[in-house]
Amino acid sequence: MTEVRLRFPPSPTGYLHIGGARTALYNWLFAKKNNGKLILRIEDTDTERSTDESIQGIIEGLEWLGIDFDEGPYFQTTFDGDHKAAAERLLQEGKAYKCFCTKEELDAKREAALAAKQSLGYDRTCRNLSAEEVAAKEAAGTPSVIRFKVPEREGRLGYDDSILGRIEADYKELDDFVIVRSNGKPLYLLCNVVDDIRDRISHVIRGQDHMTNTLKQILLYEALEAPVPIFAHMPLTLDTKKAKISKRSHGEIVAVQFYRDCGFIPWAFNNFLVLLGWAPGNDQEIFSKEELIETFSLERINKSSSIFNYRKNDPKFFTDPKAISINEHYLRTMEICELAKLVEPELKAEGLWQESFNGEKREWFLATLDLIRDRFHTLKDFTSLGRAYFGDDFTVEEKPLKKNVLKHDGLKEWLPMLADRYEQLDDFTLESAEQAARDLATELDIKPGIIINAMRTVVTGQLAGPSMFDILIAIGRKKVIERLRDVARLYPA
Numbered sequence: 313m314t315e316v317r318l319r320f321p322p323s324p325t326g327y328l329h330i331g332g333a334r335t336a337l338y339n340w341l342f343a344k345k346n347n348g349k350l351i352l353r354i355e356d357t358d359t360e361r362s363t364d365e366s367i368q369g370i371i372e373g374l375e376w377l378g379i380d381f382d383e384g385p386y387f388q389t390t391f392d393g394d395h396k397a398a399a400e401r402l403l404q405e406g407k408a409y410k411c412f413c414t415k416e417e418l419d420a421k422r423e424a425a426l427a428a429k430q431s432l433g434y435d436r437t438c439r440n441l442s443a444e445e446v447a448a449k450e451a452a453g454t455p456s457v458i459r460f461k462v463p464e465r466e467g468r469l470g471y472d473d474s475i476l477g478r479i480e481a482d483y484k485e486l487d488d489f490v491i492v493r494s495n496g497k498p499l500y501l502l503c504n505v506v507d508d509i510r511d512r513i514s515h516v517i518r519g520q521d522h523m524t525n526t527l528k529q530i531l532l533y534e535a536l537e538a539p540v541p542i543f544a545h546m547p548l549t550l551d552t553k554k555a556k557i558s559k560r561s562h563g564e565i566v567a568v569q570f571y572r573d574c575g576f577i578p579w580a581f582n583n584f585l586v587l588l589g590w591a592p593g594n595d596q597e598i599f600s601k602e603e604l605i606e607t608f609s610l611e612r613i614n615k616s617s618s619i620f621n622y623r624k625n626d627p628k629f630f631t632d633p634k635a636i637s638i639n640e641h642y643l644r645t646m647e648i649c650e651l652a653k654l655v656e657p658e659l660k661a662e663g664l665w666q667e668s669f670n671g672e673k674r675e676w677f678l679a680t681l682d683l684i685r686d687r688f689h690t691l692k693d694f695t696s697l698g699r700a701y702f703g704d705d706f707t708v709e710e711k712p713l714k715k716n717v718l719k720h721d722g723l724k725e726w727l728p729m730l731a732d733r734y735e736q737l738d739d740f741t742l743e744s745a746e747q748a749a750r751d752l753a754t755e756l757d758i759k760p761g762i763i764i765n766a767m768r769t770v771v772t773g774q775l776a777g778p779s780m781f782d783i784l785i786a787i788g789r790k791k792v793i794e795r796l797r798d799v800a801r802l803y804p805a
C-alpha cells in the first residue's frame with residue numbers, strides 16, 4: 313500500500329481561524345489514524361499578502377492546539393524553481409502553450425460571448441499558433457501567459473470525493489486555464505500540485521471552496537505523469553446568518569489565538585472543532601485524543617455546511633455555547649494534575665504563582681483547584697473569579713457587596729467579632745468554623761445567613777461558590793481573619 317501522506321498548506325495572509333484549524337485537525341486525525349505523515353507547508357507565494365506575523369501566528373496556533381507535524385514547515389516560495397520547471401516541461405511537451413491575447417481582447421471576447429449567450433471560456437485563439445508565429449510575437453516583445461491545454465477528449469473527467477462522492481464535468485466545459493502569469497509567476501493552482509507531487513501527498517483534505525480547482529489540478533497531475541491523490545472536500549463553516557466564516561468579516565472571534573487567550577483548554581477546543589462538520593453517528597460528544605483518532609473517518613464528515621453559533625451580543629455566551637460547554641466539561645472533569653499544569657501559567661502571568669504550589673503546598677493547591685473548578689468556564693476564571701484563593705488583591709464584586717454587605721451596617725462590628733473567635737479556636741476546622749459563626753448569629757439574634765453570606769463576599773469577593781466553610785479552610789485561618797477584620801474598608805467613607 314502506498315504511504316499515507318497529508319498536508320496542511322495554509323496561506324499566511326492572516327491568523328489561524330477556526331476553519332483552518334478544523335482543516336488541520338481533520339488532516340492530523342486522518343494521518344494519525346492511518347499511521348500516515350502530516351506535512352506543514354506554508355503557501356507564501358502571494359508575497360504581497362503573506363506576512364511573517366501570520367506565519368508565526370499559524371505556527372503558534374497549531375502548537376497550542378497540539379497539532380504536530382512530521383515534516384515542515386516547508387515554504388512554497390523556496391520551490392519557485394520547481395514550479396517554473398513544471399510549466400516549462402508542459403510547454404516543451406506541448407501540454408501548455410503561450411497565449412498572447414491582451415486583457416482588452418479577452419474582455420471584448422467575453423462581452424461578445426455574454427451577448428451571444430455563449431460559453432465565457434477562453435476561445436483558444438493562441439492554442440494552435442505555429443512555432444514561427446510564437447517566435448515572431450516574442451521577438452516583437454508581446455507579453456504572454458502560459459495556458460494549460462485541456463485535452464480534446466470526449467466524455468467526462470471526474471474523481472471520487474471521499475466525502476461528496478463522484479464529482480464530474482465534461483471535458484468540453486473545461487477552460488484552457490492560465491498556469492503562469494505574464495510576469496513569469498506560476499499560479500497557485502500549479503504550485504500547489506507541483507508541491508503535492510514532490511511531497512508525495514496521497515490524500516488532500518481541504519475545504520469545498522477549493523473544488524473549483526480540483527478538476528483542473530487533476531489534469532495537471534495527469535500531464536505531469538504523477539498519481540492523482542484522493543480528494544476529500546469538507547463543508548464550509550458558516551455563521552448563524554449563513555455567511556462564510558472569515559477573518560475579514562468576523563474578526564478575532566474566529567481566531568484560534570482568541571480561544572487560547574480566553575483560557576480554553578487546547579484539547580477541549582479540538583473536541584469542539586471536530587464536531588463542526590463531523591459526527592460519530594451516535595450522540596457521543598466528548599472524546600479523548602485516542603478515542604477520536606480511533607473513531608474519526610472521512611465518511612462521517614457532513615456533506616453540508618456547519619454553523620459556528622457564536623452570539624455577537626450575548627455577554628453570557630461570548631462565543632459558540634458548545635465551545636464553552638465542552639470546555640467546562642474538561643475543566644471540571646480532567647485529572648487534577650493535568651489541570652494544575654494548565655493553571656500554573658495563568659497564575660504566573662498574574663503574579664499569583666508560588667513555587668511551593670509544586671512543593672510543600674502541592675496538596676493544598678490541588679485540593680483548592682478541585683474545590684473551585686466546578687463553577688468555572690475557562691482557565692481565566694482561576695485568576696479572576698478564583699483570585700482570592702491565591703492572592704490578596706482581588707475585587708469584591710458590586711452585586712454581592714450591595715446585597716450581602718452594605719445592607720447591614722452591623723457587619724462592620726460582627727465580622728471582626730467573628731475574626732476574634734476564629735483566632736481563639738484551638739482547631740480551625742469545617743465544624744468549628746461553622747459552629748462559631750452560628751453561635752455568634754444566635755448571640756446577636758440575627759439569621760446565620762447574614763453572617764455567612766457576608767463572609768463569602770468579604771473573603772472571596774464573589775456572590776456564589778463552593779460551600780462557605782470549605783472556602784474558609786482553603787483560604788486559611790490567617791487570611792480569613794485579616795479579611796474579616798478589614799470589612800470596614802468596603803463601606804463608603
Ligand code: GLU
Pocket residue numbers: 321322323355504517518519522
Ligand atoms: N493555501 C490554500 C489555503 O490556504 C490551501 C489549498 C489546498 O489545501 O490545496 O486555502
